[in-house]
Amino acid sequence: MIKSFLFFLTCLIVLTFTAPGPSGASESGSQTISAKTAHWLLMDGNKRYMSERATHKRQDRRRRIEIKDGQHPFAVIVCCSDSRVPPEIIFDQGLGDLFVIRLAGNIVDDAALGSIEYAVEHLGTNYVMILGHENCGAVKATVEGGKVPGHIGHVVDAIKPAVDSVRGKTADLPEVGMRAHVTGTVERLKTTDPILKEKVTNGQMMIVGGRYDLDDGRVNIWNEGRWDW
């Protein structure tokens, strides 16, 4: 109890000194947001969104002008292109807060990986979330298998190893396969040289998994080998 109060107090102090937005300033002279504070900011924003108390802060002209010369997003969100999962809305964040990478099935190919590394190395972001979601069409297509048209196969191929790793072990393959895809991606990124592995190993950054619920809007977190159900 005391521990969580102290953590809350720390977050409050950080927020005060970076007002008006959590990410505070631009690339030049900005104050870095720690991974733990970034996590708290996202979870707090998700609670506001879920309970229909979203503030929609930092989405106005003032904020637009404030960050025009540089960005310092406090979190990288890698999520599905699905129109029902927009990060700035479900975490109640504003302009310049999140560095978002969206591909169907929240896959992380080389271009996505390069984008994550750019945010971590050049923008000073210490927090990465791989966000899957309930009822993901890309995962469903992978579960169903068979031939897919055009370049959709590129997406399916990226998800297939995770789905295959739990195939035959569950009655709900789309859901369990999606979670395996998220957790597998998190573990892969944690050991990806040279930028991410080094920063995770020295405790400078966090890479976590998330699962967005389409019904109630909640984001559950997978971290240190378990889900926070």
Ligand SMILES: [Zn+2]
């Ligand atoms: Zn999806």
